[in-house]
Amino acid sequence: MMDDPFEIDEFAASPEMRLQDAPAPDYLANLNAEQREAVEALDGPLLVLAGAGTGKTRVLTTRLAHLLETKGQTERLHPQQILAVTFTNRAAKEMQERVAHALGRPVEGWWLGTFHSLAARLLRRHAELVGLQSNFTILDSDDQVRLLKQIMDAEQIDQKKWPAKQLMGIIQRWKDKGLSPERVNESVEFANGGAKYLYKIYQERLAVLNAADFGDLLLHCLTLFQKHPEILRRYQETFRYVLVDEYQDTNVAQYLWLRALAMVHRNICCVGDDDQAIYSWRGAEVGNILRFESDFPGAKVVRLEQNYRSTPHILAAASKLITFNDGRLGKELWTELDTGEKVFVKGVWDGEAEARLVGEDIEALQSCGIGASQMAILVRAGFQTREFEERLITLGIPYRVVGGPRFYERQEIRDALAYIRMVAQPDDSLAFERIVNVPKRGVGKATLQTLHQYSRDQAVSLPAAALDLIGTEELKPKMRQAIGGLLGDFKRWREMLETTSHVAVLETVLDESGYTDMWRTSKEIDAPGRLENLKELVSAIGEFENLTSFLEHVSLVMENEQNADQEKVTIMTLHAAKGLEFDYVFLPGWEEGVFPHQRAMDESGVKGLEEERRLAYVGITRARKRATVSYAANRRIYNQWQSALPSRFVDELPDEHVERISDTGLGNHRGNVSPGAWGADDWMKMPSWADNKPAESYNPYGGTGERRFASAGWQDRVRKNVIDVKPDGETSYTTSSKSSKYKVGDAVRHRKFGPGTVKAVDGNKLEIHFEGVGTKKVVDSFILPG
DNA sequence: TGTGAGACAATTTTT
DNA sequence: TTGTCTCACA
Numbered sequence: 001m002m003d004d005p006f007e008i009d010e011f012a013a014s015p016e017m018r019l020q021d022a023p024a025p026d027y028l029a030n031l032n033a034e035q036r037e038a039v040e041a042l043d044g045p046l047l048v049l050a051g052a053g054t055g056k057t058r059v060l061t062t063r064l065a066h067l068l069e070t071k072g073q074t075e076r077l078h079p080q081q082i083l084a085v086t087f088t089n090r091a092a093k094e095m096q097e098r099v100a101h102a103l104g105r106p107v108e109g110w111w112l113g114t115f116h117s118l119a120a121r122l123l124r125r126h127a128e129l130v131g132l133q134s135n136f137t138i139l140d141s142d143d144q145v146r147l148l149k150q151i152m153d154a155e156q157i158d159q160k161k162w163p164a165k166q167l168m169g170i171i172q173r174w175k176d177k178g179l180s181p182e183r184v185n186e187s188v189e190f191a192n193g194g195a196k197y198l199y200k201i202y203q204e205r206l207a208v209l210n211a212a213d214f215g216d217l218l219l220h221c222l223t224l225f226q227k228h229p230e231i232l233r234r235y236q237e238t239f240r241y242v243l244v245d246e247y248q249d250t251n252v253a254q255y256l257w258l259r260a261l262a263m264v265h266r267n268i269c270c271v272g273d274d275d276q277a278i279y280s281w282r283g284a285e286v287g288n289i290l291r292f293e294s295d296f297p298g299a300k301v302v303r304l305e306q307n308y309r310s311t312p313h314i315l316a317a318a319s320k321l322i323t324f325n326d327g328r329l330g331k332e333l334w335t336e337l338d339t340g341e342k343v344f345v346k347g348v349w350d351g352e353a354e355a356r357l358v359g360e361d362i363e364a365l366q367s368c369g370i371g372a373s374q375m376a377i378l379v380r381a382g383f384q385t386r387e388f389e390e391r392l393i394t395l396g397i398p399y400r401v402v403g404g405p406r407f408y409e410r411q412e413i414r415d416a417l418a419y420i421r422m423v424a425q426p427d428d429s430l431a432f433e434r435i436v437n438v439p440k441r442g443v444g445k446a447t448l449q450t451l452h453q454y455s456r457d458q459a460v461s462l463p464a465a466a467l468d469l470i471g472t473e474e475l476k477p478k479m480r481q482a483i484g485g486l487l488g489d490f491k492r493w494r495e496m497l498e499t500t501s502h503v504a505v506l507e508t509v510l511d512e513s514g515y516t517d518m519w520r521t522s523k524e525i526d527a528p529g530r531l532e533n534l535k536e537l538v539s540a541i542g543e544f545e546n547l548t549s550f551l552e553h554v555s556l557v558m559e560n561e562q563n564a565d566q567e568k569v570t571i572m573t574l575h576a577a578k579g580l581e582f583d584y585v586f587l588p589g590w591e592e593g594v595f596p597h598q599r600a601m602d603e604s605g606v607k608g609l610e611e612e613r614r615l616a617y618v619g620i621t622r623a624r625k626r627a628t629v630s631y632a633a634n635r636r637i638y639n640q641w642q643s644a645l646p647s648r649f650v651d652e653l654p655d656e657h658v659e660r661i662s663d664t665g666l667g668n669h670r671g672n673v674s675p676g677a678w679g680a681d682d683w684m685k686m687p688s689w690a691d692n693k694p695a696e697s698y699n700p701y702g703g704t705g706e707r708r709f710a711s712a713g714w715q716d717r718v719r720k721n722v723i724d725v726k727p728d729g730e731t732s733y734t735t736s737s738k739s740s741k742y743k744v745g746d747a748v749r750h751r752k753f754g755p756g757t758v759k760a761v762d763g764n765k766l767e768i769h770f771e772g773v774g775t776k777k778v779v780d781s782f783i784l785p786g
Numbered sequence: 787t788g789t790g791a792g793a794c795a796a797t798t799t800t801t
Numbered sequence: 802t803t804g805t806c807t808c809a810c811a
């Protein structure tokens with residue numbers, strides 16, 4: 001049953017009834033003055049600037065409960081008239097549970113979720129008004145790029161020069177800004193003609209395929225609002241109260257969407273922290289916070305500054321760090337908690353030692369009776385999790401990786417989903433392409449090329465093209481039979497859907513298509529596991545009303561299944577850790593180039609650096625009792641050793657709140673070092689970073705380095721030579737001291753291609769002519785001065 | 787059409 | 802080291 005906001009049902013139970021039944025809720029108890037103010041200002045625009053650990057979630061929860069309770073009774077506010085937007089599905093789920101808990105009864109029917117899931121819900125009802133059918137497919141980023149690649153093939157665009165992935169990034173960023181192809185064209189700001197053209201074709205193609213990508217969900221809504229003010233009007237009237245969490249991370253499209261919907265009742269409450277804005281790479285605009293007061297004149301602003309989470313040392317260290325950023329709104333966090341431990345900063349020899357150190361600390365904590373679920377390892381990037389996983393496996397410590405490879409990203413699940421998509425939505429070209437030859441049906445490149453050609457020329461989807469072509473001599477008889485058979489199957493399965501449950505249909509599809517047989521007869525070692533996963537998928541689909549809602553769930557909501565019953569150490573990225581808290585937090589990999597990440601600085605200069613710093617701030621403030629920062633002097637990457645400098649953030653932490661263990665050498669760590677760990681003396685053997693030696697010539701186990709950097713201050717000296725952040729955003733960084741940025745005409749050397757001359761420079765990518773090898777495109781970190 | 791060998795380039799964050 | 806891509810050959 002679709003819930004329609006225009007036709008709000010009467011209450012199942014009358015307000016009077018509930019008043020008697022429910023005990024008087026005490027959710028308002030134990031709030032401090034500011035929190036209470038934020039909770040009770042129900043009407044009118046409200047901006048809550050909530051620092052880390054100030055009870056933001058609590059305020060949101062209580063506010064929602066308060067709304068439902070008071071307005072539900074006095075003004076017959078129905079849950080369906082509340083629009084509550086969170087940043088992640090996890091947060092939405094948590095909110096649902098907490099509000100239910102506070103009220104002592106479950107709340108249903110309200111519009112609670114992420115921007116994308118809410119926009120999708122809204123869009124499905126009006127899809128035909130933006131040129132889609134209501135069963136449109138939502139493409140994941142993989143499919144997006146594949147589709148763009150096809151378009152570029154057809155347009156004969158050199159994908160070496162313009163990688164589809166990169167162009168898709170540009171297009172998505174336009175969508176983040178709320179710019180449709182037409183709007184991009186009008187806009188003077190963007191000069192990239194090629195990308196504009198591709199964007200237009202891409203959107204046309206999406207319409208033919210009856211598909212929308214992530215950005216479209218919001219963008220189509222905006223178009224809908226613009227072209228059909230009467231529809232917008234009805235939603236505006238419906239949503240009497242709007243709540244937004246993590247407001248600092250909304251992008252322009254989301255902001256426009258919100259503003260459009262909140263403009264009539266103006267009961268909008270946004271909660272955010274400018275110091276925790278870490279998604280500008282995804283188009284988020286911190287400026288939305290500043291704009292709030294001008295959009296909603298007379299808006300009330302409440303600041304939450306009392307931190308309930310962290311010890312004073314942790315709080316002070318994080319606060320000091322974030323002051324290195326300019327242009328903050330400025331908050332002063334304070335706490336009443338007792339002084340706890342200082343923030344630990346540990347320098348180690350290499351990544352392995354770092355993992356060992358963290359492992360030891362975790363073991364030590366466990367032996368004190370502290371549960372593993374109170375500990376987290378927060379890394380900058382996904383690939384860093386592996387070292388820690390390996391170490392924890394060796395130690396036998398249970399852990400879980402949040403945001404790792406997802407269930408539905410597995411090959412067999414994606415294949416099965418492609419079958420479901422084809423059944424649910426006959427025009428899904430990408431799904432068709434994926435499974436047309438899985439299991440093998442003899443349909444190869446040549447055949448597909450013919451189909452693509454036809455589908456482009458006629459502006460129809462791939463399956464539609466196939467349907468046309470099997471009736472012609474265009475394809476070989478064998479192909480016609482194979483594809484015709486498959487299309488016939490799909491037709492049959494679709495008809496079957498009308499009479500049979502979709503669970504049974506899915507089983508039939510997987511069976512009759514030969515897909516399960518393919519794995520059953522497969523000799524691959526993980527084939528049985530894949531069959532298991534398929535079974536799981538079949539059982540999961542049973543919980544949904546129809547295939548479309550299942551597919552939407554998979555692409556927008558579905559999260560990794562985690563059995564939370566066991567005590568486990570959490571490993572995740574800093575981004576994923578936003579909004580969470582742990583007693584003991586490990587923050588490894590604080591090295592220049594890793595964190596702050598090189599790419600962030602290359603692409604956005606000082607702005608990028610500040611965002612990285614906010615990320616560091618988020619990391620430290622996740623900790624309640626202890627934060628341990630660590631950095632390694634060397635990292636082995638693909639069997640090659642690379643030396644690294646400690647992150648500048650390490651230096652920015654205030655000494656009075658930090659305990660640095662690297663200064664006295666590693667041997668002093670806790671007074672005991674496991675056999676094989678590097679002692680103080682080994683620290684002296686550090687390779688000299690100032691030398692112009694290629695990184696791979698180091699052998700950290702050979703001990704051939706020179707004694708050089710034993711004294712304090714060397715970091716600064718080396719860094720001055722090496723890193724050069726220019727104010728306008730141009731950054732250059734390299735581990736060899738003499739080179740700054742390469743320019744055209746420079747003589748350089750590549751470890752494989754030998755000497756060469758720079759022919760062209762594009763960011764950190766160089767086009768170099770190598771003698772006897774030819775012209776190559778390489779990244780400048782692989783280049784040494786000639 | 788399917789495959790296997792060899793060339794090549796190289797590391798973010800996610801709804 | 803590893804994933805992706807191309808090209809030659811079966």
